[in-house]
Amino acid sequence: MALLYMQLMPLGYRGPKCVKEGVTLPVGIHPLIVLCFSRQPAKTLWYDRPRYVFLEFCVEDSIDVKVDIQDYRVILSCKNVDSVEFYNEIDFYARVNSKDSQNKRSGRSITCFMRKWKEKVAWPRLTKENIKPAWLFVDFDNWRDWEGDEEVEKVMVEEYAELLQKVTHKDPPPAMDDLDDPDDRGLIEDIPVLRVTRQGAEALHFVQTPLEPGREVRLSLDWDRRFDHMQQHSGQHLITAIADLMFGFKTTSWELGRQRSVIELNTPSMTREQVVALEENVNEKIRAHVPVTVKEFSDGDPEVEMVRTRGLPDDHTGPVRIVSIENIDDNMCCGTHVSNLSQLQVIKLLGTEKGKKNKTNLVFLVGNRVLKSVERSHSTEKTLTSLLKNGPEEHVEAVKRLQNSVKMLQKNNLNLLRDLAVLTAQSFKSNPNRGQLFVLHRKDGDTEFMNIIANEIGMDETLLFLTVGDEKEAGLFLLAGPIEVVENLGPRVAEILEGKGAGKRGRFQGKANRMSRRAEAQALLQEFIGHQSPEV
Structure with missing residues (x-):
């Protein structure tokens, strides 16, 4: 078998990492x-x-x-x-x-x-x-x-x-x-x-x-990996060149991701019509079978000054490499590329996202990634059809109905939890043999549940130790009662539960990392109550 001598080189520049969907606030924020x-x-x-x-x-x-x-x-x-x-x-x-x-x-x-x-x-x-x-x-x-x-x-x-x-x-x-x-x-x-x-x-x-x-x-x-990078990289060159020619949008950086890639354009916005026109144009160039060539020049050659570039790395040595798409683009680049645009197969522009500093991020797929994306989408569509028991055109409405049902159930559950908190407090208050310490743990409670109980029972004469969450993991706690008592015991309870908290006006609450140590915290409170006078 003949020996093959190669130098495995990394591809070129990668752009901003945080270029995914912006966070939008959900409707109905508290x-x-x-x-x-x-x-x-x-x-x-x-x-x-x-x-x-x-x-x-x-x-x-x-x-x-x-x-x-x-x-x-x-x-x-x-x-x-x-x-x-x-x-x-x-x-x-x-x-x-x-x-x-x-x-x-x-x-x-x-x-x-x-x-x-x-x-x-x-x-x-x-x-x-x-x-x-x-x-x-x-x-x-x-x-x-x-x-x-x-x-x-x-x-x-x-x-x-x-x-x-x-x-x-x-x-x-x-x-x-x-x-x-x-x-x-x-x-x-x-x-x-x-x-x-x-x-x-x-x-x-x-x-x-x-x-x-x-x-x-x-x-x-690994040729499959190399060819994927070649398709995405050459596709980026083509999109960048055509976006500049058609609209004057300059590329300021780009990112080659594992599933999708992004070009950062120096424009605050890009219309849907512009995206569609750009996609049609780049795919026309692919169908035109345009050659892609690589030439090397010495540093300082006049040809180098005439190409698109963002400059050479500080540690660059040797010849300057120019990647040319015939009659479309000449660009200084150290990456691997296809030899003809037809090898890109197809380019799909997925849309735009808001970029940093008044720029726009254009998301795209090239070649085999388009085929894989279609395959994933079709697989997801089949799964949703099976789960939702309807056709693809009805999926969105079906999911909206499910979301509304979940919201209603969550609201009903919250109301029931509030009612339970009130009944729990009333049950304790109606007990003639109630003590000075009230302890309660509930796995599916929340901060509001604990505070409702504290409000209903009152904190002038009773010390309340309330916890919610999984007993074997982290959770929430509330210590409520006379102000001086809570100021004294709150940090000690948090320390036992290996958590952190803060308090004011007779309430100390926070997160506990070791709910399994609730019994130790309860023992501390019982010991404190046992040493206090009836007035406390």
């Missing part, structure tokens, strides 16, 4: 929540890996960043350049190893990667409760099956941790984007290539086992 929007939650993306859970808080140009990663939760607080305050508090689905977890800030977002306490156990959701907040989204561009992915993840995290140690106090940490470029994969002999990054003019390959220096080796390339 007035108390509206009052809190001077400190609003940041849009959050997450995805699961065998050893880690990854989070990305999408706040551009963040300042005053504070990230507190705990075993059962993460808390983020920060501001953006407009002084808008962001605050997110997420209780995890399962425990993480906070001591082996890290975070970093970039100009586009704050990224956290948390080491799982139980590795290789999938998280079906991020949050403890099976309720999805409006600001939380699955990062589908990074979500994929685990098979064959563990070593890649390990290299990515280890490389990031190593780079963090090299960062001086003058420079920001490297972005996770720098460790997740769409590089090539393959084999060196029979050894898998886990990652390829650029160091100056050289390609740095990460492999599972060491290789003998100076050896001649045979390289095998």
Whole structure:
């Protein structure tokens, strides 16, 4: 078998990471929540890996960043350049190893990667409760099956941790984007290539086992992955060129995602008619069988000054590479490309999203990704048809009816919970043998449930210790009663429950990470009551 000599190189520039759907507020927000929007939650993306859970808080140009990663939760607080305050508090689905977890800030977002306490156990959701907040989204561009992915993840995290140690106090940490470029994969002999990054003019390959220096080796390339990147990259060049020619929209950056890609255009908006016209035009060029060629020039050649470019990297050496789409575009680029636009097959523009700093993000698919998207959509349509018992044209209305039914059930459940709270309080008050301490735990209660009981019983003569949530996991607690007593015992109860809380005017409430220690907190309160005079 002949030896094949290749150099596996990473593709070119990747643009902003946080370019997905903007968060819209749900209808019917409770007035108390509206009052809190001077400190609003940041849009959050997450995805699961065998050893880690990854989070990305999408706040551009963040300042005053504070990230507190705990075993059962993460808390983020920060501001953006407009002084808008962001605050997110997420209780995890399962425990993480906070001591082996890290975070970093970039100009586009704050990224956290948390080491799982139980590795290789999938998280079906991020949050403890099976309720999805409006600001939380699955990062589908990074979500994929685990098979064959563990070593890649390990290299990515280890490389990031190593780079963090090299960062001086003058420079920001490297972005996770720098460790997740769409590089090539393959084999060196029979050894898998886990990652390829650029160091100056050289390609740095990460492999599972060491290789003998100076050896001649045979390289095998993952062609499916390479060809996918070629289609998306050449498609981006074509879309960028035609958008400029038709509308004068300049491309300022782009992102090659795992399932979809995004071009950032320097226009505040783009009409539906413009999107349709652009899609028709680029697909006409594909059908015209236009050649794509690559030429190399020396740095300083006059030809280089005439092409579209955002400049060369600081560590660039050697010739300058120009990718040309005949009579359409000439662009300085180091990426891999098709040799003819017909190899792109088809381009589908999925629409636009609001970008940063008065720009627009254009979402697109090229070639095989269009076919896979149609396949996924058809599979989803078949599943919904089976579940909803109607045709595809009726799916939306059927889901709306189900959502309305769920809202009504939730409302009824809330009313029943409130009635139960009142009856519970009345039952205690009507008991002639009631004591000075009232203790209650309910798995399906909430903060309002506890406060209704406290209001109905009164706090002048009775000390109330109320908890809600799963007894074996985290939950909420409320200690209510005489002001001095609560101020004294509230922090001690929170400490026993390994939680945090705050209080005023005879109420101390918060979150508890160890509900299983409720009995210890109750014993503390009973001991306190036992030592008090009847006046207390």
